[in-house]
Amino acid sequence: MKIKTEQFTEAAKKELANTRTRAILDAIASMVGARREFAMESLADPSAALALGRAIRAEAIARMPELLEEFEKNAIANGANVVWARNSAEANEFILKCAKERNIKYVTKGKSMVTEEIGLNKTLAENGIEAFEADLGEFIAQLLDRPPFHIVGPAINIPVEEICDIFLRRGIMKEPTLDPVALGAAARLYLRDKFHHLEMGITGVNMAVANTGTIINVENEGNIRLTKSAPRTQVSVMTPEKVVPTMRDAIHLLRLLCRNATAQKISAYVSMDSGPSKAGEIDGPEELFIVIVDNGRSDFYADLHAREALRCIRCGACMYECPVYMKIGGYPYGWAYSGPMGQVLNPLLLGLARTQDLYRACTLCGQCKEICPAGIDHPKMFLSYRAKDVVGDLSYQGVKRSWKESRFFDLLTFGMMRSWRWNLGIKAIRPFLNKASKNGSADKTRTPLRGWSRSRDLPPVSEKTFRERMKDGEVK
Ligand code: SF4
Numbered sequence: 001m002k003i004k005t006e007q008f009t010e011a012a013k014k015e016l017a018n019t020r021t022r023a024i025l026d027a028i029a030s031m032v033g034a035r036r037e038f039a040m041e042s043l044a045d046p047s048a049a050l051a052l053g054r055a056i057r058a059e060a061i062a063r064m065p066e067l068l069e070e071f072e073k074n075a076i077a078n079g080a081n082v083v084w085a086r087n088s089a090e091a092n093e094f095i096l097k098c099a100k101e102r103n104i105k106y107v108t109k110g111k112s113m114v115t116e117e118i119g120l121n122k123t124l125a126e127n128g129i130e131a132f133e134a135d136l137g138e139f140i141a142q143l144l145d146r147p148p149f150h151i152v153g154p155a156i157n158i159p160v161e162e163i164c165d166i167f168l169r170r171g172i173m174k175e176p177t178l179d180p181v182a183l184g185a186a187a188r189l190y191l192r193d194k195f196h197h198l199e200m201g202i203t204g205v206n207m208a209v210a211n212t213g214t215i216i217n218v219e220n221e222g223n224i225r226l227t228k229s230a231p232r233t234q235v236s237v238m239t240p241e242k243v244v245p246t247m248r249d250a251i252h253l254l255r256l257l258c259r260n261a262t263a264q265k266i267s268a269y270v271s272m273d274s275g276p277s278k279a280g281e282i283d284g285p286e287e288l289f290i291v292i293v294d295n296g297r298s299d300f301y302a303d304l305h306a307r308e309a310l311r312c313i314r315c316g317a318c319m320y321e322c323p324v325y326m327k328i329g330g331y332p333y334g335w336a337y338s339g340p341m342g343q344v345l346n347p348l349l350l351g352l353a354r355t356q357d358l359y360r361a362c363t364l365c366g367q368c369k370e371i372c373p374a375g376i377d378h379p380k381m382f383l384s385y386r387a388k389d390v391v392g393d394l395s396y397q398g399v400k401r402s403w404k405e406s407r408f409f410d411l412l413t414f415g416m417m418r419s420w421r422w423n424l425g426i427k428a429i430r431p432f433l434n435k436a437s438k439n440g441s442a443d444k445t446r447t448p449l450r451g452w453s454r455s456r457d458l459p460p461v462s463e464k465t466f467r468e469r470m471k472d473g474e475v476k
Contacts, residue, residue, distance in 0.1 A: 004147075004334030005346055008357040011332035012324075021329045024157045028150065033320055035263035042265060043255065053256040054375030056249045057311040060241070064301070064310070067210040067243045068292070074213025078275030080288040088118035091293040095120060095202065095235055098289060099129050102233060104200045108191070110217065110224030111135035111154070112204025113314060114237050116147075116336035117349070118293060120202070131202070132194050134223035136187055143170055148338070149330040151316035152261055157329060191223070201227035201285070205238035206257070206314075207250045208290075213274055215290065216250055218257060220268040228271060234285035236273075238292055241310035253313060256373040260315035300348045305384050309344045311374040316341070318368035318378065324361050333358065340368035340378045347385050359385040426465065433461040 004011065015021045043049045060067060072082045085091035099107065107124065109115060109131050121131045121142070133142040137154035141147070143166045148154035155163075160178045167173045173186035203224050207216040215236050217224045228234055244250050258264045277284025300306040319325045319339035330338035337345045343362060347355040359382045368378040390409070415425045462469070469475045 003350065005350060005355055005358060007334060008332050008355075008361065011334065012328045012361070015328040015332055020159070021157060022327070024149075025326050025329055028153070028156070029320060029326060032263050036260060036317065036320070039259040039263045039265060043259075049252070049256065050373055053253055053373045054311075056244065056253060057313065057374040060244045060249070061307055061310050063245065064240060064243060067245055068240055070210040071208050071213060071243050072292075074211065075208075075215075075275070075290055076213070078213045079278075080213065080275045080290050083289055083291045085291055085293040085295075087295050088293065091118050091237065091291050091295075092120055092123040094289075094291060095237070096123060096127055096129070098233070098235065099124070099200055100127075102199060104129060104233075106130040106132060106194065107200045107202050108132045108134045108194050108198055108223070108227045108231075109138075110201070110203035110227045111138045111219065112202075112237060113151075113336045114204050114239050114293065115202065117239075118237070118295065120237070132191060134191055134194075134227055135219070135221055136184060136223075139187055139191065140166070143167075147331060147333070147335060151314060151319065151330075151338070151341075195226055195230045198227075198231040200233040200235065201231040202235045202237065203227050205236050205242050205290075207253060208238055208243045209245075209247050209250050210243055211246045214247065214250075214272050215274075216254070217271045217273075218254065218261075218267045218269070219271075220262065220264075222269050225269050225271050228273060228285070229283040232286045233289070234276070234287070235289045235291060238290065240292055240294060240297055241312070253373075257313050257315050260317035260371075260373050296349055305381065306348055308376055308381060309348055311376050312341055312345065313374050314341065315373060317371045317373065318376075321367035321371050323363055323365060323367075344376060344378055344381050352385055352389055356389060359389075423465070430461055430463075430465075434463065 040046045040049075075082050083094055085094060106129060109121075111133070115121070121133075124131045133139045135154070137156065138148070140155035140158055140163055141149075144155075144158065144162070146155075146158075149157045160180055160183060163183050164176050164178055167183065167186055168176060172190045173183075177183060177186075203217060205215045206218045208214070209216065215238070217228070219225070228236075244253060254266070254270065258267045261267075273284070273288070276286055276288040297310065301310070316339070318341055319330075322340050325339040333339070333342045333346070335342065335346060335350070340362075343358045347359050352359075362379070362382050364379045364382065366379050369376065369380075372378070415421045464472070464474075466475070
């Protein structure tokens with residue numbers, strides 16, 4: 001999947017005009033929103049549970065380096081192989097080598113955001129290895145080559161007609177049908193066949209427990225469990241922030257994750273694996289590789305502001321609350337991570353220069369922060385990205401201000417240092433703003449300005465200043 005984050009604004013405009021997107025998002029909001037609250041209320045003390053979850057994530061990130069070492073030690077003691085990859089290329093290279101050495105022709109994959117982040121499917125495909133997404137939504141999105149529309153329902157917006165069409169074209173079924181159950185059954189039959197001779201399965205990791213060396217996966221379809229238990233070789237790909245101190249902590253986070261993601265008290269399947277299968281066990285892989293891919297996280301870990309993004313447990317609750325995401329859905333974000341979660345993470349992973357529209361597309365309403373079970377202060381992070389952008393913190397992922405922009409801000413600062421300069425300046429530019437208003441768009445009540453107002457409108461500027469209007473008795 002090609003990263004299209006730079007096209008955020010254009011794609012968002014397109015989705016804004018898409019009535020189907022709006023209808024689906026409205027339905028998701030009414031379906032999950034109330035049920036999520038209900039699920040949270042089932043906890044003995046929801047606020048205390050939320051506070052504990054936030055404290056666990058804060059501790060896990062603060063102690064991340066030592067917890068990762070502890071996890072590695074215990075995972076190896078359980079019989080797993082732990083592989084460290086500095087970036088996507090190293091992770092992909094290792095997985096590819098692993099597959100080639102075992103003469104693997106295809107793999108099945110459980111739903112995993114990190115493998116989307118590193119572009120694993122593409123690498124495998126380029127080297128003749130087919131990757132079958134085993135989650136139904138991901139499978140459909142993969143066939144259509146689209147990014148996930150939603151973290152929980154990656155293809156929830158795709159009309160059944162389109163699914164039927166692609167299933168027929170790809171030979172997944174022979175007879176057309178618009179029955180969603182029949183479509184699901186066709187995909188199930190097609191994918192189930194892949195598991196019969198499966199030699200290698202690849203999944204992500206929801207949590208990695210340091211004190212037991214256990215990896216945990218959460219899902220509702222059972223495809224991750226099959227992918228983990230059917231093949232001889234299992235590869236679990238994770239990023240460093242998945243580590244949590246203890247099993248007790250993991251269990252508590254599971255309570256919050258399931259309630260926030262799908263409004264369930266617990267998801268249908270929770271798999272906990274401590275190493276490959278042991279002697280006498282029927283299920284489970286003979287060998288387990290845990291690939292820990294850093295992909296730039298160590299670079300921003302040193303920044304106390306930025307590292308807060310690593311707390312995310314990918315529940316998606318912030319999306320349901322976000323007035324921007326709930327109008328445009330996941331496509332405009334153009335990558336694996338969307339909604340407030342993507343707005344926080346993508347700038348750190350892709351660089352501020354490539355993601356300016358993302359961290360600016362926020363009303364700073366703070367609903368995401370309110371709801372986040374991991375305790376991320378999204379608005380604070382967006383403001384810090386904007387500040388870095390404006391002050392031109394060049395040590396931070398290469399944001400550069402143009403000469404014109406620099407002169408503009410110098411002039412603005414000079415003007416704002418004395419009130420008389422400011423008043424004089426405002427008086428001087430007022431006629432130009434008014435002229436722009438009159439010559440502007442069809443809507444003469446708005447002032448179209450280029451640049452800043454590319455996606456915003458300003459009310460027209462009054463002919464007189466507030467003080468002048470007070471003086472003339474126009475303001476009571
Ligand atoms: S940022 Fe918070 S609310 Fe959003 S997905 Fe991550 S943990 Fe969930």
